[in-house]
Amino acid sequence: MQKVELVGGKPGMQKxxxxxxxxxxxxxxxxxxxxKxxxxxxxxxxxxxxxxAPAARRLILQLASLGVVARFAEDATYSPQARFDAVFTQVAPLLxxxxLATARALGAHGEWELALSHC
Structure with a gap:
């Protein structure tokens, strides 16, 4: 099972x-x-x-199209750094x-949000 957190709604959200x-x-x-x-x-x-997790991704995308902001819910096993590392290894060859150097340096210092924004 994967948990999804509903974070907020944008103006015009389709309830x-x-x-x-x-x-x-x-x-x-x-x-x-x-x-909910x-x-x-x-x-x-x-x-x-x-x-x-694939079902969670589909739900997050579907909710986004309805004006709902959702994300993978954090739990005891959730690690933003680990998730960054997994995504970064896939994206790195395209940068x-x-x-790549700037994003790698930011990620190494735990600034994964900035690193992804830079990408």
């Missing part, structure tokens, strides 16, 4: 679409999915569970040498 997406992706009943949407609107950052 009904969010509830329906949560129902389908998380196998929730209408009341439970609506409760309501918690999001109250800025309580609810979490939902999906079957796998120009100066960008």
């Amino acid at each position: 009904v679409g969010c509830t329906r997406a949560l129902q389908a992706a998380c196998q929730l009943g209408l009341g439970a999915a609506q409760g 949407t309501d918690a999001l609107l109250e800025r309580r950052c609810p979490t939902v569970s999906v079957a796998s 120009p040498p100066p960008t």
Whole structure:
């Protein structure tokens, strides 16, 4: 199971679409999915569970198209640095040498958000 955290909504967020997406992706009943949407609107950052990391990515992208900001939820095993390292090894061959050097240096100092922004 993978957890997804609903972080916030953008202006014009589609509340009904969010509830329906949560129902389908998380196998929730209408009341439970609506409760998660309501918690999001109250800025309580609810979490939902999906079957796998790929399912979580699909849900995050679907929610983004509805104006909902979501991300992989942090838990005891979550490490932003480890996630950066995994992504960076895939992206590194595509970067120009100066960008690669700067991003590698930032990542080595734990500045993974800046490193990804630089990429």
